[in-house]
Amino acid sequence: MSDWLIYRGTGDADHDRIRTLPPPPPWRTFEGGPVVPAAPPIDAVSKRRLGQTHAPLPTQDEEALHLINAALYLRRPLLVTGEPGSGKSTLAHAVAHELGLGRVLQWPVVSRTELKDGLYTxxxxxxxxxxxxSRENDGSRSEGPEDDIGRYIRLGPLGTALLPSELPRVLLIDELDKSDLDLPNDLLNALEEGEFGLPELERIADRPGKGAVEVLDDDGRRVPVHGGRVRCRAFPFVVMTSNGERDFPAPLLRRCIHLELDPPRDERLAAMVQAHFGAGSDERNLDLISLFTQGAGSGELRPTDQLLNAIFLTQYAAREERDSREDIADLLMRPLDQRQR
Structure with missing residues (x-):
C-alpha cells in the first residue's frame, strides 16, 4: 500500500497516522486559537454503522482511497455521491475511527435547513x-442572564467543526441535495475561510471581561469564543453526501473533491458483512449475498442494509430450512424501484 495514504480503509485504528499529515498548502492554512480540548471518543452512532468486528478486507477501492486522501491533504470538503446504501455516510465514521478523530459531528439536511442551523443557535x-x-426575585446576584449570554448560545455541527482544534474534526453534512437552492451557496464562505462570526458576541467583544465568552458546543461542552468569532486551526474533514437528486453550483463544486461511490460488491461487500457478523460470515451467507447481487447488472436499486437485515433475520427465522431462508431473504431484498411500481 502507498506510504502517502493517511486513511487506508482497512478498519485498523492507527491514531498516530493523522499526525504524519503534511502541513496544508499555503492557500488552505488557518491559524485560529487558542486550541480547544480534543474531540470526545467516537460514539454509539459510529459503532452501529461500522460494526463491532474488524474485517481483514478493504472497505474502499484504490480510486476512492486516493480521493479521500486528497481531501485530507488539500483540506478540502469531500462531496460523495452515489445510490442510497452505497456507504456515503458511513465513510465519515470510517475515517474518524481509523484516524482517531473522535465523535463524528452530524448535520442532517432537510428542505428547511439554513446555514445558521449548522453554525449556531x-x-x-x-x-x-x-x-x-431574575428581576422579579429578591436578593443579590453576582451574575445573571443579562451578563452570561454564552449560556444561551450553542454551536451547531459546522460551528463546532470550525473551532480551533489540534486535529481535524470529522463533519458529516448528510443529504445536501435535500436542501433549498440557497444552502450550497451559503456554505461557500464558511468552508473557504474556515471561520464565522456570532453577531451577539461581536457586539460585546470590546466590553471588559467579554473578550472571550464560553458557549456550548455540539458535544455538550463549554468552549471559549474569542472576539465573537470562531476560527479554525486544523480544517475539518468534511463529508457532504448527495443521492444525486440535484446539481450543485459550480463555485461549490470547484472547492470540493468529488467522489462517486459505487455500491459495495465483492470484497467491499464481504468486508461489510464480516464487520457486522464476524469472520467467515460472508462465506456462510454466500447464498444471500448472491441473491442480493443478482440485480446489480440490471440497474436495480438495492441498498446494502437490506442484505444485513436478511442475514440477521434468517439466522432466527429459517435456521434449517434453506427454501424458507431464501424466501424470507427475497422478501426483504426487493429492489426499491420495484417496490414503487
Missing amino acids: YDAVGRLQDVQL
Whole structure:
C-alpha cells in the first residue's frame, strides 16, 4: 500500500497516522486559537454503522482511497455521491475511527435547513424569560442572564467543526441535495475561510471581561469564543453526501473533491458483512449475498442494509430450512424501484 495514504480503509485504528499529515498548502492554512480540548471518543452512532468486528478486507477501492486522501491533504470538503446504501455516510465514521478523530459531528439536511442551523443557535426568548424572572426575585446576584449570554448560545455541527482544534474534526453534512437552492451557496464562505462570526458576541467583544465568552458546543461542552468569532486551526474533514437528486453550483463544486461511490460488491461487500457478523460470515451467507447481487447488472436499486437485515433475520427465522431462508431473504431484498411500481 502507498506510504502517502493517511486513511487506508482497512478498519485498523492507527491514531498516530493523522499526525504524519503534511502541513496544508499555503492557500488552505488557518491559524485560529487558542486550541480547544480534543474531540470526545467516537460514539454509539459510529459503532452501529461500522460494526463491532474488524474485517481483514478493504472497505474502499484504490480510486476512492486516493480521493479521500486528497481531501485530507488539500483540506478540502469531500462531496460523495452515489445510490442510497452505497456507504456515503458511513465513510465519515470510517475515517474518524481509523484516524482517531473522535465523535463524528452530524448535520442532517432537510428542505428547511439554513446555514445558521449548522453554525449556531441563540435562544433569545429563553434569555429574555430568565431576565424577567431574575428581576422579579429578591436578593443579590453576582451574575445573571443579562451578563452570561454564552449560556444561551450553542454551536451547531459546522460551528463546532470550525473551532480551533489540534486535529481535524470529522463533519458529516448528510443529504445536501435535500436542501433549498440557497444552502450550497451559503456554505461557500464558511468552508473557504474556515471561520464565522456570532453577531451577539461581536457586539460585546470590546466590553471588559467579554473578550472571550464560553458557549456550548455540539458535544455538550463549554468552549471559549474569542472576539465573537470562531476560527479554525486544523480544517475539518468534511463529508457532504448527495443521492444525486440535484446539481450543485459550480463555485461549490470547484472547492470540493468529488467522489462517486459505487455500491459495495465483492470484497467491499464481504468486508461489510464480516464487520457486522464476524469472520467467515460472508462465506456462510454466500447464498444471500448472491441473491442480493443478482440485480446489480440490471440497474436495480438495492441498498446494502437490506442484505444485513436478511442475514440477521434468517439466522432466527429459517435456521434449517434453506427454501424458507431464501424466501424470507427475497422478501426483504426487493429492489426499491420495484417496490414503487
